[in-house]
Amino acid sequence: MEKLHLEYPAGAPATQRVLVGVVASGDLEILITPAPAGRCHITIHSAADGSATRWRAQLERLFADGKAAAMQMEINDFAATPGVISLRLAQALEELSA
Amino acid sequence: MSQASISQRGRDWFHALCGQASLQQGLPPSLLVADGELAGQPARYVAVVADPENPFVRARHGEVGLLEGWALAATIDAAVDADQQHAHKRAIVAIIDVPSQAYGRREEAYGIHQALAAAAAAYARARLAGHPVIGLIVGKAMSGAFLAHGYQANRLLALNDAGVMVHAMGKQAAARITLRTVEELEKLAASIAPMAYDIASYASLGLLWRLLKAEQPDQPTPADVQLVHTALTEALRDIQADPQPDLRQRLHGEHRQATRQVRALLQQQWTQNGG
Amino acid sequence: MSHRQDITCLLQGHSFIELSARERAHSLLDAGSSRELAGPFDRQYSPWLSAQGIVAQADDGVVICKGLLDGQPAVVAAIEGGFQGGSLGEVGGAKLACALELAAADNRQSIPTRAVILFETGGVRLQEANLGLAAIAEIHSAIADLSRYQPVVGIIAGTVGCFGGMSIAAGMCSYLIVTREARLGLNGPQVIEQEAGMAEYDSRNRPFIWSLTGGEQRQACGLADALVEDDTPLIRQQLLDFIACGLPAEPRHRRSQHMLQRLLTMDSTTQADAASARQLFQSGARP
Numbered sequence: 001m002e003k004l005h006l007e008y009p010a011g012a013p014a015t016q017r018v019l020v021g022v023v024a025s026g027d028l029e030i031l032i033t034p035a036p037a038g039r040c041h042i043t044i045h046s047a048a049d050g051s052a053t054r055w056r057a058q059l060e061r062l063f064a065d066g067k068a069a070a071m072q073m074e075i076n077d078f079a080a081t082p083g084v085i086s087l088r089l090a091q092a093l094e095e096l097s098a
Numbered sequence: 099m100s101q102a103s104i105s106q107r108g109r110d111w112f113h114a115l116c117g118q119a120s121l122q123q124g125l126p127p128s129l130l131v132a133d134g135e136l137a138g139q140p141a142r143y144v145a146v147v148a149d150p151e152n153p154f155v156r157a158r159h160g161e162v163g164l165l166e167g168w169a170l171a172a173t174i175d176a177a178v179d180a181d182q183q184h185a186h187k188r189a190i191v192a193i194i195d196v197p198s199q200a201y202g203r204r205e206e207a208y209g210i211h212q213a214l215a216a217a218a219a220a221y222a223r224a225r226l227a228g229h230p231v232i233g234l235i236v237g238k239a240m241s242g243a244f245l246a247h248g249y250q251a252n253r254l255l256a257l258n259d260a261g262v263m264v265h266a267m268g269k270q271a272a273a274r275i276t277l278r279t280v281e282e283l284e285k286l287a288a289s290i291a292p293m294a295y296d297i298a299s300y301a302s303l304g305l306l307w308r309l310l311k312a313e314q315p316d317q318p319t320p321a322d323v324q325l326v327h328t329a330l331t332e333a334l335r336d337i338q339a340d341p342q343p344d345l346r347q348r349l350h351g352e353h354r355q356a357t358r359q360v361r362a363l364l365q366q367q368w369t370q371n372g373g
Numbered sequence: 374m375s376h377r378q379d380i381t382c383l384l385q386g387h388s389f390i391e392l393s394a395r396e397r398a399h400s401l402l403d404a405g406s407s408r409e410l411a412g413p414f415d416r417q418y419s420p421w422l423s424a425q426g427i428v429a430q431a432d433d434g435v436v437i438c439k440g441l442l443d444g445q446p447a448v449v450a451a452i453e454g455g456f457q458g459g460s461l462g463e464v465g466g467a468k469l470a471c472a473l474e475l476a477a478a479d480n481r482q483s484i485p486t487r488a489v490i491l492f493e494t495g496g497v498r499l500q501e502a503n504l505g506l507a508a509i510a511e512i513h514s515a516i517a518d519l520s521r522y523q524p525v526v527g528i529i530a531g532t533v534g535c536f537g538g539m540s541i542a543a544g545m546c547s548y549l550i551v552t553r554e555a556r557l558g559l560n561g562p563q564v565i566e567q568e569a570g571m572a573e574y575d576s577r578n579r580p581f582i583w584s585l586t587g588g589e590q591r592q593a594c595g596l597a598d599a600l601v602e603d604d605t606p607l608i609r610q611q612l613l614d615f616i617a618c619g620l621p622a623e624p625r626h627r628r629s630q631h632m633l634q635r636l637l638t639m640d641s642t643t644q645a646d647a648a649s650a651r652q653l654f655q656s657g658a659r660p
Binding site: 126153154155156164165168169171172175198199201202203204205206207208209210211212213214215216218219220222223225226241242244245246249250264265266267271272274275276286289290291292293294300303305344345348353354355356357359360361363364365367368 | 415499538542573594641644646650653
């Protein structure tokens with residue numbers, strides 16, 4: 001199991017909690033809770049060893065511009081494919097802004 | 099499965115503890131039931147033992163199978179029904195030495211889960227009706243077999259001995275199912291208390307009321323029988339002094355912190371918001 | 374034409390099986406009444422999985438929702454079959470046992486809380502072996518207690534099915550609802566094959582396994598009370614109907630004398646099949 005902490009600049013605090021997904025084979029669970037303005041804290045537990053680079057790349061695309069809401073994001077990944085990860089992240093962020 | 103030596107412990111302890119009391123008739127030979135006494139009060143002793151002639155071939159080594167499950171239910175239900183009008187309910191002492199539930203085609207087809215449910219429900223019903231139910235583990239107490247025979251007891255006692263084991267699955271099978279070698283499993287079990295196979299680790303979970311050191315667990319000496327009798331008597335008194343007929347006494351173990359924490363949280367949230 | 378109808382049906386359908394445990398629980402309770410307890414944001418992770426390098430889930434795979442069923446207080450406990458095969462560990466097992474105990478305690482204080490258990494489970498989580506087994510014994514105890522006051526309804530929708538110690542829990546429920554996708558049995562097919570050999574139980578022979586343990590067969594044998602389509606409104610309606618029936622006159626697990634006689638007089642030398650099972654239970658169906 002791999003454990004990763006990533007941080008990105010962010011905007012105003014998120015306004016709600018979000019949960020998507022399950023820790024099922026090839027899937028993942030994402031929990032979002034609001035955090036103080038300015039930072040996103042992302043914690044990843046991944047069953048896929050050696051996936052750190054891939055995770056950085058995927059999250060970089062979404063969070064590097066610093067425009068996301070400030071949040072704590074917790075990801076529990078049971079070896080999801082990059083496609084499933086993208087889908088779940090998009091779903092989580094969409095529900096957050098809903 | 100291993101056809102290794104069939105344990106006689108259940109049978110030996112049953113006879114040692116209920117002495118001259120006569121066996122109840124009309125039950126399958128794999129079930130020993132006798133009405134004796136404990137501390138001068140009526141008590142029903144129950145053991146599941148190996149019957150090499152068991153009509154269900156997958157249950158000939160002491161496994162809890164279809165007949166054993168339904169027969170346990172019948173004998174426990176009968177005690178509850180007989181004592182229904184009595185203020186004083188007889189104690190029920192389950193002597194536990196069960197290597198596993200029965201694994202077989204007939205068993206699944208004919209609903210072994212329902213047979214075991216009947217036994218577990220009967221034991222729970224007896225406890226809730228006020229019968230002091232005591233489980234005495236003298237050998238193996240494995241998985242579904244233990245759930246059906248003994249795990250519903252108010253108090254669990256076990257002999258402190260290498261031949262005594264409580265577990266969800268035998269070592270070899272568990273290793274295969276979790277894709278580990280037996281050595282890997284043993285290594286893990288050394289640091290993960292609920293996975294361990296020894297009775298001391300099991301005791302650290304808080305599920306046992308008492309652990310007893312017998313001299314000869316395989317052939318109990320008079321002193322061993324005396325030791326166990328005294329412990330059963332104390333268990334009986336402890337149950338009779340306890341206003342709660344539930345299993346909460348098991349929740350205090352060193353390695354059950356997460357249980358206590360989540361239960362406290364649930365209880366607190368249960369009544370919030372007027373819900 | 375019929376193909377298009379199929380697709381339309383699928384798009385408009387309300388499959389229960391496709392729902393997550395959380396969605397299943399919410400979908401059964403009266404609209405707007407469901408409130409989750411000890412939920413994922415309370416982060417009650419299994420302390421044992423991470424110690425073994427296994428990714429844990431924030432709710433440990435058991436969802437407890439309190440709310441109303443037909444206007445009456447109820448609790449729904451749903452097991453997430455996707456997480457660790459729906460196996461019960463310390464935390465999930467404690468949630469389930471405690472929820473049922475609290476429902477029983479409510480009844481002792483004249484609050485008629487009833488309970489529904491959604492089984493999708495292989496039984497004990499082997500990574501937490503003895504704590505899973507202990508929790509299952511506590512679940513059995515709680516079902517026995519609560520079912521003295523209110524019906525406890527079990528639902529096995531599929532596709533994981535219900536096995537191990539939790540199949541015993543299912544056998545203790547007041548009523549059991551299954552779909553054709555459900556399986557119910559004590560031992561999983563692989564374990565039986567390992568223990569008894571392929572001639573006894575061929576775990577790869579799916580039609581054989583379904584013919585013995587599938588929902589349709591279990592209902593035909595009286596080991597389940599209703600066989601329902603995989604449709605959320607239908608399942609909910611069946612649930613409400615059973616609750617309206619109140620406690621069953623004779624729970625399945627109280628038929629020990631009858632079953633014992635049937636088993637002792639049957640031919641146990643012949644290997645079992647679906648037909649012999651139906652025959653065994655033929656006069657055993659509940660009135």
